[in-house]
Amino acid sequence: MRRRVPRTDALLREPRLAAAVERLGAGLVKTAVREAQQRAREGSVPVELVPETALALLPGSAGGLRPVINATGVLLHTNLGRAPLSAAARQAVAEAAGPTDVELDLTTGVRARRGRSALAALREGVPAAGAAHVVNNGAAALVLAATALAAGREIIVSRGEMVEIGDGFRLPDLLVSTGARLREVGTTNRTAPADYAAAVGPDTGFVLKVHPSNFRITGFTRSAEVVDLAGLGVPVVVDIGSGLLAPHPALPAEPDADTQLRAGAALVTASGDKLLGGPQCGLLLGREDLVAALARHPLARALRVDKLTLAALEATLTGPPTPTALALTADPDLLAARAARLAADLSAAGVDAEPVDSAATVGGGGGPGVTLPSAALSLPEPYAPVLRNGRVPVVGRLEAGRCLLDLRAVPPEDDERLAQAVREARAAVEGRT
Known part of the structure; x- marks a missing residue:
């Protein structure tokens, strides 16, 4: 043999x-x-x-990352890479993979500003911004702002906004690493405009407002709005985190860049791979003089993004609605119809599948406390590990002893791939029982 x-x-x-x-x-x-x-x-x-x-x-590609179907019900799942890119953004990345004019003016043949068309698209998306700059992630945007504007000086921030941004990274540690000093004002649940005003002095670099990310404080609370702080004589920097550029009807309480700038913020920082629905990057939007100072700072070179990110970002801004935008506005009735249709097809194939109501969330620190009505396939719990390790990995969630495959973040065109993954998992599940 x-x-x-x-x-x-x-x-x-x-x-x-x-x-x-x-x-x-x-x-x-x-x-x-x-x-x-x-x-x-x-x-x-x-x-x-x-x-x-x-x-x-053989693997599907030379890379080690495997594409998965996100059926968790979390639209921006950090462990799954947050926002999936649109078809337009993927095409832009493929076209930018070779030599490009990223820093070359083809008309004159001389060097041009890096990523100029992406920055122009970003400014168009946020009319209140005098200028824009892009770095490699949201934390980097805040680090660059703190380093350029407050190294050796004070940053005034509310105690109620001293957040941990995920994976153990805490805002105070991040800011102090830049050489700035933190001046905490107010209390955990209540900070008034007067608290900020009393702290402002000649050593103040800027006042910082921070998105609360994955938590909410309710009850006896108070916080200052940007409009209350804009007249303090120092820049107000707002970290909105989730990357919403303009108000969204599904998330009325979510801060957005354009509104914060119109309210008097000098600078807004945000992530590009969250509600914007683009690639991982950090956005800096605001006063032209401040953004120019940040872009010229030596640290900006270390934090700059590559041509693939710039291509994906521009296509996200100028192209059709992103998968994140479509998932956010998905019709619950259509989701229920999809779940019913899939459950019927799988039941006919001998799978214990039921359509059930579900509740999805935004994820990625966006829309804390907001639930989005959804629909899911309910399968026996043993399907969960088998689906994760299938030919096409499917990641769901466990709830009340069942494996739920929430459809809000699953594009309709992936329904058949999802069903086929479940059919392929059936034999392995039945072999275990």
């Missing part, structure tokens, strides 16, 4: 595997070939099926 197993060099000459070497590289293909050969030696695969087995073991 062992002598009949095809040699590695012979298998790599097989036309389909040779084409895979061109697409994926020799290393990945050799790994798949050796695994297929080992299975043949063990007798679990017929010798004549070694090439087909190797082909089946």
Whole structure:
């Protein structure tokens, strides 16, 4: 049996595997070939099926990241990469992968401002912004602002806004790392405009307002609005976090960049991969002189984004509605109809599937406390790990002893892929029970 197993060099000459070497590289293909050969030696695969087995073991791409279907009901799931890019943004990334005019004026042949068309699109999306700059994530935007405007000086911030932004990163630690000093005012639940006014002095770099992210304080509370702070004689920097550029009817309490700037903010920082629905990046919008100072700061070079991010950002801003925007405004009745149709099809295939009402959330620190009516497929709990590890990974959530596949963040065109993943998982689930 062992002598009949095809040699590695012979298998790599097989036309389909040779084409895979061109697409994926020799290393990945050799790994798949050796695994297929080992299975043949063990007798679990017929010798004549070694090439087909190797082909089946090949990854979809040379990268280690696997695309998944987000059926968690969290639109911007940090562990799943937050906002999925639109088709327009993906196409823009593909076109920008080769040489581009990212810093070249093709008309004159001389160097031009990096990402100028993306910055113009960003300004058009936020009319109140005098200028815009982009860095590599939301935390970097705040770090650049603090370094350029307040290194060695004070940043005045409410105690109720000293948040942790995820994965153990805390706002106070982030700001202090820039060389700024924090001047905390007010209390956890109540901070008045007078508290800020009393703290402003010659050593003040700026006043900072921070989005509360994933929590809310209710009851006996008070917070100052930007309009209350704009006349203090120092810049007001607002970290809106979630990247909403303009008001959204589904999220009336969510701060947006344009409104904050019109209220008197000198600078707004935000993330690009949240409610904007674009790539990971940090947005800085505001007064032209401040943004120019930030863009010229030496740290800006270390935080700058690459051409792929700029391409995706511009296409997000100028292209059709993003998957995040579509999920946010999805019709609950249509979601229920999709769930019913999928449940009927899967039930006919012998799957214990039921359509159920569900509640989705925004995620990514946006819309804290906001729930979005949704619909889901309800499956037996053992489906959850099998679906996560399937050919097309599907990530749902566990609730009341069932595996729920919420459809709000699943595009309708992925319904058949979702159903096929469930059908493929059925055999493994039934084998376990």
